[in-house]
Amino acid sequence: MTTPNTSRRRFLGQMLAATGSSALPFTLNLAAMSTAAAATATDYKALVCLFMNGGNDGHNTVLATDSTSWNDYVRLRTTTDSGSIVLPGPSAAGGVLSIKPLTAQAGRTFALHPSMGPLKQLFDGGSAAILANVGTLVQPTTKAQYAAGTTTLPSKLFSHNDQTSAWQAYQPEGAAYGWGGRMLDILASANSAPTFASISTSGRPIFLSGKAIRQYQLLAAGAVPVRASTGMLYHAQNMSNPLLSVAAASSNSVFEKTYTDALNRAVAAQGTLSGVMLAAGAGGIPDPTPYVNPLTKASGVNPLAVQLQTVARVIGARNALGLKRQVFYVSMGGFDTHDDQISLQADLLARLAHAIDYFNGVMTSLQGTDLRKQVTLFTASDFGRTFSSNGDGTDHGWGSHHFVVGGAVKGGNIYGAFPTTGLGHELDVGSGALLPTTSVDQYGATLASWFGLTATEIADVFPNIGNFSTRNLGFMTA
Structure with a gap:
């Protein structure tokens, strides 16, 4: 578990290294993100x-x-x-x-x-x-x-x-x-x-x-979501795994490393939040009445x-996060x-x-x-x-x-x-x-x-x- 002051970038890098680019899930395991104490935020x-x-x-x-x-x-x-x-x-x-x-x-x-x-x-x-x-x-x-x-x-x-x-x-x-x-x-x-x-x-x-x-x-x-990470691309199946493979590839270029770091962070964050946000409408947060x-x-x-x-x-996802x-x-x-x-x-x-x-x-x-x-x-x-x-x-x-x-x-x-x-x-x-x-x-x-x-x-x-x-x-x- 990283401390609150640990670089989010370093944390995601460690996750990538541990799982391999082709195996990175789009929704991070919340158990790996937060402790039981954090999951019951009372203040x-x-x-x-x-x-x-x-x-x-x-x-x-x-x-x-x-x-x-x-x-x-x-x-x-x-x-x-x-x-x-x-x-x-x-x-x-x-x-x-x-x-x-x-x-x-x-x-x-x-x-x-x-x-x-x-x-x-x-x-x-x-x-x-x-x-x-x-x-x-x-x-x-x-x-x-x-x-x-x-x-x-x-x-x-x-x-x-x-x-x-x-x-x-x-x-x-x-x-x-x-x-x-x-x-x-x-x-x-x-x-x-x-x-x-x-x-x-x-x-x-x-x-x-x-x-x-x-x-x-x-x-x-x-x-x-990151573009092309979900849905169809040029009438083909979604490009999730190939995209992540490219994003996670090592490079000696400072610019490429900065880009892949930002992309990895965006993909991981999108997957995490999508997995815990409450739904809109029935069964979640009610839709606003007509204006x-x-x-x-x-x-x-x-x-x-x-x-x-x-x-x-x-x-609604505060405790899970x-x-x-x-x-x-x-x-x-x-x-x-x-x-x-x-x-x-x-x-x-x-x-x-x-x-x-x-x-x-x-x-x-x-x-x-x-x-x-x-x-x-x-x-x-x-x-x-x-x-x-x-x-x-x-x-x-x-x-x-x-x-x-x-x-x-x-x-x-x-x-x-x-x-x-x-x-x-x-x-x-x-x-x-x-x-x-x-x-x-x-x-x-x-x-x-x-x-x-x-x-x-x-x-x-x-x-x-x-x-x-x-x-x-x-x-x-x-």
Whole structure:
């Protein structure tokens, strides 16, 4: 049995040498991978990052509905053009969905977008919390400091690629590793099969890359097989054994050895995960209920919910893989709503709420076990958007509001001071783009503390956390 810090590459090489290339099974014997102790992981925790690509408009997601705030909202988000991004009012039939945070904010009342009924139920039931005005920051910053240029700011604000990277990896595009991967680096000893600790169902995000940990990418159908290792090739039988024979062949070339090593690792990992992932549908993880577009009323499959179904299928294999800590990444696009925001966001937020509610329901009884206290989902996005309208949409902003969902969340509350509604206030850095009052470092550090990192380890993962007096925002149970 290899230790958690043993090179996965060396381990696979040893397996190849022991079995011979023609005899390598596509599904590794799990008994050879994990000990009995690892197979009964009792201290399991998972984080699921749900990234909204494009920059979600938080002003339309969580709204202040007290009369002063709502009047400003209507006044500033109604245009003289044919376009308008004003939502139905709090008193209108089918209007915004009122929520009542456990901790009142003087003179303010709040609501969610009318498409987010399932998230309202989770919030009201104490399983979801709202983080107000979160964004990338290097240090606490005032509007005066921002205007005068007397503070250190995140690089390349308002840029999609750079702020996505800053959210996930503290630096603009080009960063080497993100805070999801770094947490797993530190907690590596908890996992017997680190190959499956860092999982993406949506590309290769920098968030999951660690200094040592490698992320593993999945499709909705499950583990991705190496091309030509399964099925037919040129109308002939599958090329499994010949392919592996070539892949396992010894070579003096550094490039060939690197390639064959990566191929062997991919084949072995695909076989292993395919052998233990729970099935989708009957007898496994139930398929999501049909999603209904709130505007067209057309029903269909919600791809985000399918991504979360895949996450649940992998979580179901946690004990077989000897995993106690996992980080997942799912995403959905379309949030860059410069145009037609009122209809586009209604559909996007409905998909978001539908998928989160589905996933929470699955976690309620995964293989007969309630895992909600062990699995926490949180949202993130490039940035927020401007409060002012450009006609029928909004432009790139900065701070925005986010959700944290799970049984370990101190739900039913809004954390952080909710910003003033309108333009020209103390947090408006232009066109109603919000200067964040909560940093991504504080948001992530709170999750990391629940995940099991010490204060010293958190400071290593989040390099700017020492600049903030509050390091734990208190939205997670101990």
